[in-house]
Amino acid sequence: MIRVGINGYGTIGKRVAAAVRAQPDMSVMGVAKTRPNHEAMTAVDNGFDLYAAIEERRPRFGEAGIDIDGDVEALVAQSDIVVDACPSGIGAENAAMYREHDTPALLQGGEDADAVDASFVSRANYDSVEGADLVRVVSCNTTGLSRLIAPLAESYGIEKVRATLVRRGGDQAQSGRGPINDILPDPVALPSHHGPDVNTIFPDLAIDTLGLKVPATLMHTHSINVTLESSPDAERVRDLLAGERRLFVIPEWLGLDGAGAIRELAGDAGRPRGDVWENCIWGESITVEGRDLYLFQAIHQEADTVPENVDAIRAVLGTAGAAESIRRTDEAIGLDAALTGSRT
């Protein structure tokens, strides 16, 4: 049984905690939180031991009527590995603590690639992180791009990727984020950080990315062009992608016109928090002109790296190979119950 500590119980941490708990070969030793709020409350209600991430603030939990099991160092000490899901930048600050306890840790995609030994996407470089001390599970967008790039590169070869990332402004509960009525080139100067970030996974890939932010909270949407080294017809590409785990090729008859409908389907299918772990690729959008492949895909920014975090635990500790881990992760969280059932 792999003993997993979760430092940070926000958007990513709470989802990873639930996904880890669902794995038969893993056990959540506890979760750490900086302050008592509704997420601290549901951590306890969901049966997780709760640790104070900042020792000085520990009394505030008691004042709110929330029991604390100890400070975060105690959590790290009893864990075989820690998933750090703290806000961007804090993960790198925590690295010294993990090293002190000789405990490997997974950081999230908001941390600099320089701060870690390796970056990780299950489908692309699972085998490369075994034994690493600090591994970065790359961001939602980089994960979504990498899952798509891997099978295309293997089957057809890739000359160049060009991607426009139309990103949600904030998550559902982030009431302070914008824009509220604009379409922001972000950053205005090319490339956005996403291309170089994908190069932490595929070092030799030619990729240019452009980013924008819009008033939306549900998912990001990517407009993708991949210049291939061969010219498959669109049907073959569609079948290739539909045969991949964690890629959901949306059939037209489902009537999913945008992120709202996709998240609605996920909620109707009983997914926790209406989460979508897969890339959602509109089947009708898959088009090949010469060697140029085009498609749209939507990425649920809060959820798509969750299965990758689970896989990264096994990858770092060397307890399972890539295919086995991906299958186990997906079965345990219910990703195998594809959103389209058996009717695609």
Add this chain to the structure above:
Amino acid sequence: MIRVGINGYGTIGKRVAAAVRAQPDMSVMGVAKTRPNHEAMTAVDNGFDLYAAIEERRPRFGEAGIDIDGDVEALVAQSDIVVDACPSGIGAENAAMYREHDTPALLQGGEDADAVDASFVSRANYDSVEGADLVRVVSCNTTGLSRLIAPLAESYGIEKVRATLVRRGGDQAQSGRGPINDILPDPVALPSHHGPDVNTIFPDLAIDTLGLKVPATLMHTHSINVTLESSPDAERVRDLLAGERRLFVIPEWLGLDGAGAIRELAGDAGRPRGDVWENCIWGESITVEGRDLYLFQAIHQEADTVPENVDAIRAVLGTAGAAESIRRTDEAIGLDAALTGSRT
């Protein structure tokens, strides 16, 4: 066992179907849908028998690979009662079919009060609908107002209610609805229909309502003023409301600043689809100036009438009294596991 048919499996129908199935004294005989889409698919995936709401369109389900168990009339014929959750106006058109089969039916709040024998809110007039043929479970806003008005009227007497309803423009998947960047007085001329609609529940209540629409999808928010006939202090009002079922008085320390955070909490608490069945009243907003009570409450438009639909089944068929039905409904769907746990 009460045999319940659900005609319409959209926003309300799918939620009512799940809530009815959770009741030990009820059984869902099937659900009817006009066309194959992602909701028809999840109806089948969730184990409901599926009926075609429009006979001529039945072949389209087969073309999409979805099995149909019959036409809606067959569903009505085998049901003791039907919950009609069709779009506004269709429910009234369906009334003739229900009468023909001598099957009582519940319509939703989008139908005219004139089209039915009685309007219904569990907390206010449960006992008045026994034996009725056609009952209207009033709209989300009217339900939310009525749940608040009932205890205030009983405890303090009400001289007048004045309410401004800041309404969401559309639901999550309604990508065609607006506004996208405006605040629309809607309707501009007073009163909005909500006040008269509340009078279908409280005929003698003095109430004026104003409605607006804003670019939001998660919940409505009401700004409420109630001129009472006495002058309780705010703490007493707060305790009164916190002691009511289906009213969730939000404590400050939870850090819930808006609908996004409330829905996030509901998802974290494991509520299906992140649903909030309760009125969400900000505790800090409860203020009394002389006899004037003020507060803000948020209403999840997709969910708050769901427990009322379940209660209305028992109320119409006379199988349980109000208090017993409300308790049974809430226990079966998990509403009793209040969002704040035991720490308020």
